[in-house]
Amino acid sequence: MTATTSDSPRLARAARRPFSGSLGKVLLPSSVLLLSVAVWEAVSRAGLVNEIIVPAPTAVAQELVGMLDESYFWEATWVTMAETLAGFAIGVVLAWALGTVLGMFEGARTAFYPIVVGFQITPRVALAPLFLTWFGFGLTSKVVMAATICFFPVLLNVMVGMQGVDPAARTLMRSLGASRWEEYRKLTLPSSLPLIFAGIKNAITLALIGAIVAEFVGASQGMGVLIKTLNFQLNVAAGFAVIVALMVFGLILYWIVELVDAKVVHWRNHA
Amino acid sequence: MTVDAQPGTEDGIRIAGANKTYRTADGGHVEALRGVDLDIAPGEFVSFLGPSGCGKSTLLHMIAGLLSTTQGHIDVRGTPAAPGRADMAIMLQTPVLFPWRTVIDNVMLPVEILRLDRTKARRRAEELLELTHLTEFAEKHVWELSGGMKQRVSLARALVTDPSLLLMDEPFSALDEFTRERLNVELARLHDDLGRTTLFVTHNIAEAVFLSDRIVCMRPRPGEVIEVIDVPLPRPRERALVGTPDVVALENRVRRAIAEFI
Numbered sequence: 001m002t003a004t005t006s007d008s009p010r011l012a013r014a015a016r017r018p019f020s021g022s023l024g025k026v027l028l029p030s031s032v033l034l035l036s037v038a039v040w041e042a043v044s045r046a047g048l049v050n051e052i053i054v055p056a057p058t059a060v061a062q063e064l065v066g067m068l069d070e071s072y073f074w075e076a077t078w079v080t081m082a083e084t085l086a087g088f089a090i091g092v093v094l095a096w097a098l099g100t101v102l103g104m105f106e107g108a109r110t111a112f113y114p115i116v117v118g119f120q121i122t123p124r125v126a127l128a129p130l131f132l133t134w135f136g137f138g139l140t141s142k143v144v145m146a147a148t149i150c151f152f153p154v155l156l157n158v159m160v161g162m163q164g165v166d167p168a169a170r171t172l173m174r175s176l177g178a179s180r181w182e183e184y185r186k187l188t189l190p191s192s193l194p195l196i197f198a199g200i201k202n203a204i205t206l207a208l209i210g211a212i213v214a215e216f217v218g219a220s221q222g223m224g225v226l227i228k229t230l231n232f233q234l235n236v237a238a239g240f241a242v243i244v245a246l247m248v249f250g251l252i253l254y255w256i257v258e259l260v261d262a263k264v265v266h267w268r269n270h271a
Numbered sequence: 272m273t274v275d276a277q278p279g280t281e282d283g284i285r286i287a288g289a290n291k292t293y294r295t296a297d298g299g300h301v302e303a304l305r306g307v308d309l310d311i312a313p314g315e316f317v318s319f320l321g322p323s324g325c326g327k328s329t330l331l332h333m334i335a336g337l338l339s340t341t342q343g344h345i346d347v348r349g350t351p352a353a354p355g356r357a358d359m360a361i362m363l364q365t366p367v368l369f370p371w372r373t374v375i376d377n378v379m380l381p382v383e384i385l386r387l388d389r390t391k392a393r394r395r396a397e398e399l400l401e402l403t404h405l406t407e408f409a410e411k412h413v414w415e416l417s418g419g420m421k422q423r424v425s426l427a428r429a430l431v432t433d434p435s436l437l438l439m440d441e442p443f444s445a446l447d448e449f450t451r452e453r454l455n456v457e458l459a460r461l462h463d464d465l466g467r468t469t470l471f472v473t474h475n476i477a478e479a480v481f482l483s484d485r486i487v488c489m490r491p492r493p494g495e496v497i498e499v500i501d502v503p504l505p506r507p508r509e510r511a512l513v514g515t516p517d518v519v520a521l522e523n524r525v526r527r528a529i530a531e532f533i
């Protein structure tokens with residue numbers, strides 16, 4: 001059978017290199033991860049580093065499990081997630097809207113391009129102290145920070161996506177007498193979706209960074225505040241536990257956006 | 272040069288003294304087409320043949336109403352050339368299929384934009400997919416198709432509105448020789464069956480002879496019509512025709528007509 005002939009060289013290769021193939025895609029990274037944690041644990045147990053500075057993974061895990069029962073942990077999580085999601089939603093919607101206008105009108109694009117690029121290359125976290133002054137200690141300054149940090153990558157991708165439409169497709173739409181709106185709705189928007197969603201995937205990660213940094217700069221609630229407080233108390237293991245929780249939440253958010261992306265831009269890997 | 276008027280041009284295409292000069296980005300001018308006079312009768316298959324840069328695409332785009340003439344005018348079935356008409360369809364060098372649509376939805380695109388009766392058009396789309404041997408791919412995504420199949424979808428999309436005028440700009444030139452030959456045979460069969468006016472841009476002599484009733488030979492710099500050659504081969508055109516003495520003689524005649532201007 002054809003299946004056998006095409007499979008056997010691959011199997012032979014897999015036998016020679018145990019970490020190739022689809023099994024290796026799971027096996028290889030998870031063994032590296034386990035090994036790193038094991039080395040960390042061993043180094044810590046052997047007393048090679050001060051346990052107060054770098055606590056053992058088991059200590060971190062213990063703190064994390066303990067925290068899951070504490071209401072302060074979930075309150076902080078709720079605050080940070082709310083800031084992140086609100087900032088993400090506002091940033092993405094505004095960037096999409098403005099990017100569409102800039103993508104449609106060459107005049108607007110020329111006028112605003114230097115500002116957009118200027119902001120894009122500025123480290124936007126530097127604005128956090130300013131936002132604190134403007135919007136206070138509450139959630140608003142964090143939402144604004146999260147929105148600002150994810151705004152520009154989405155804006156740029158919307159613009160670039162709209163520029164990248166196949167000119168022959170535009171010719172076809174125009175030959176059919178499509179209106180501006182139809183050309184946007186049936187051609188420009190769908191053909192720029194792969195890039196727009198690449199920007200949005202980037203934005204969700206950035207929004208979380210924005211919220212945490214803004215909390216570091218000045219806040220009374222949130223996971224950023226929790227990390228700072230635990231560090232001041234020299235409870236480094238608990239601090240690490242919050243960071244691990246942040247990583248997990250970040251992964252979940254990214255994974256949700258990626259699911260939406262795979263649904264909406266179902267042709268991504270084929271175009 | 273002037274070509275004798277064909278009968279029934281009020282229902283065909285009349286190109287009178289068409290000139291096109293492009294303005295380039297650096298402020299210069301390019302004379303892409305000069306003094307084209309041509310009448311095309313309904314049901315005719317006319318090829319525009321010549322090397323790159325002789326203004327074939329420019330002429331086709333002007334007939335489609337996508338470009339204005341600098342001088343002269345073009346009438347399509349009694350009205351000035353304009354885009355957005357259901358009786359005209361254009362097919363380009365690339366298939367221009369939308370990867371977010373299935374094959375059948377790609378074929379239906381003109382129906383949506385021209386706001387035609389969808390139920391009727393849907394039946395027509397299915398017929399056309401059958402004619403182009405794509406029935407079992409109707410619900411597939413376009414990335415699952417080969418280059419030749421994509422161009423056949425593009426052809427089905429052009430035909431879905433039942434246009435009386437079909438404009439084709441080097442539609443098969445990006446395909447390999449075998450696929451191209453096969454699609455040419457299919458196109459000839461479709462033309463024999465459906466008999467619509469077809470304007471076909473190409474730089475392939477054999478293709479032009481095999482398909483056409485008339486060949487408009489063109490030269491570049493500036494783009495001009497050199498000669499219009501009749502192709503008195505019998506219809507239906509079939510593969511067996513390729514390589515016969517009549518066909519070879521016509522190919523040579525066309526080659527000679529253009530060669531002295533290159």
Ligand SMILES: Nc1ncnc2c1ncn2[C@@H]1O[C@H](COP(=O)(O)OP(=O)(O)O)[C@@H](O)[C@H]1O
Nearest residue numbers: 293294295301303322323324325326327328329
């Ligand atoms: N938009 C344009 N601006 C300037 N010059 C153009 C433009 N389009 C085509 N031309 C020029 O006009 C001439 C004819 O082009 P075209 O109609 O594309 O020829 P063909 O289709 O026969 O290859 C060429 O010299 C080309 O460079």
Ligand SMILES: [Mg+2]
Nearest residue numbers: 327328329440
């Ligand atoms: Mg061309």
